[in-house]
Amino acid sequence: MLDDIFSSEKAIQLWLVLFLASVLVGGIVTGFFKARKIQPKGFKWKVFRNEGIFGMVNLAVSAFLIGAPTAWLTSNGYIATTKGAADWWTIAFEYALYFFLFDTWFYWLHRAMHQGRFYTYVHKLHHLSTSPNLLTTLSVNPLESLINGGFVPLFLVAMTFIAPISEQSMALITPTNIIMGLYVHSGYEFFPRWWNKSWATKWFITTTFHDQHHKYFTANFGGYTTIWDRLCGTMRPKFEQDYLKVKDRARPAPALEPAE
Numbered sequence: 703m704l705d706d707i708f709s710s711e712k713a714i715q716l717w718l719v720l721f722l723a724s725v726l727v728g729g730i731v732t733g734f735f736k737a738r739k740i741q742p743k744g745f746k747w748k749v750f751r752n753e754g755i756f757g758m759v760n761l762a763v764s765a766f767l768i769g770a771p772t773a774w775l776t777s778n779g780y781i782a783t784t785k786g787a788a789d790w791w792t793i794a795f796e797y798a799l800y801f802f803l804f805d806t807w808f809y810w811l812h813r814a815m816h817q818g819r820f821y822t823y824v825h826k827l828h829h830l831s832t833s834p835n836l837l838t839t840l841s842v843n844p845l846e847s848l849i850n851g852g853f854v855p856l857f858l859v860a861m862t863f864i865a866p867i868s869e870q871s872m873a874l875i876t877p878t879n880i881i882m883g884l885y886v887h888s889g890y891e892f893f894p895r896w897w898n899k900s901w902a903t904k905w906f907i908t909t910t911f912h913d914q915h916h917k918y919f920t921a922n923f924g925g926y927t928t929i930w931d932r933l934c935g936t937m938r939p940k941f942e943q944d945y946l947k948v949k950d951r952a953r954p955a956p957a958l959e960p961a962e
C-alpha cells in the first residue's frame with residue numbers, strides 16, 4: 703500500500719492534492735485569504751443561492767448552444783487543427799493572437815451590453831452579483847455566454863481557413879475563458895502592490911479591476927486586459943487608489959514607535 707503511494711504516478715497526484723489542501727487550510731487559519739478579500743462585507747447568501755441556480759441553468763443551456771454548433775463545425779471540417787508537436791513560438795503566437803482578439807471582442811461587446819435593452823435582457827443577470835465570488839463566473843444569461851463563448855468557435859473557423867492552429871495551442875485556448883472568469887470573479891486580490899504601477903504588468907487584469915466593475919457598473923469593461931479601458935478612458939479613475947487600499951489591508955500592521 704505505502705509502496706504503491708510512494709512509487710506510482712499516484713504519488714504526484716496525492717502530493718499535489720495534499721499541497722493544495724494545506725495551502726487552503728493554511729490560508730484560512732493564518733487569515734491570508736481574509737486579508738485579501740476585496741469586499742469583506744459583500745457576501746449575501748440569497749445572492750449566492752441565485753448564482754448557483756442561474757449558473758446551473760446557464761451551464762446546461764450554453765453547453766448545448768455552443769457545444770452543438772462547435773461539434774458540427776468540427777465534424778464537417780470547418781474547425782481543424784494541425785497535429786503533432788509544434789514549435790513553442792508557434793504556440794505562443796497563436797495563443798497571444800487568441801488572447802488579444804478575444805479581449806477586443808469582449809471589451810466592445812461588453813460595453814454594448816451596458817446599453818438599454820441589451821443590458822436589461824442580456825447582461826443585467828450577471829450584474830445581480832455586486833460582490834463577485836467563484837460562482838458569479840457562471841451566473842450569466844445563456845445569451846451572454848453564447849456571445850462571449852461563441853468567439854472561440856468563430857476564431858477557430860477563421861484560423862482553419864487562414865492558417866490552422868496547432869492542437870497544443872487549442873488545448874491552451876479552450877480552458878482560458880473559464881480560468882480567466884474564475885480568476886477575475888474570485889473576490890480576492892493576490893497580485894502584488896506594484897502591479898498597476900509597472901508598465902510591464904499593468905495591462906494585465908487583476909481581480910480588483912473586474913470586482914470594481916461589479917460594484918460600480920460604469921467602468922472597467924475589459925475581460926483579460928486593461929488595454930482598451932486605458933485607451934478609451936473607461937477605467938475607473940479611483941481604480942489604482944482603491945487597489946492600494948485593498949493591498950494595505952494585507953500588510954502587517956506597522957510597529958508602534960516606542961513612547962519617549
Ligand SMILES: [Zn+2]
Binds near residue numbers: 812816829915
Ligand atoms: Zn458588465
Ligand SMILES: [Zn+2]
Binds near residue numbers: 834
Ligand atoms: Zn463579471
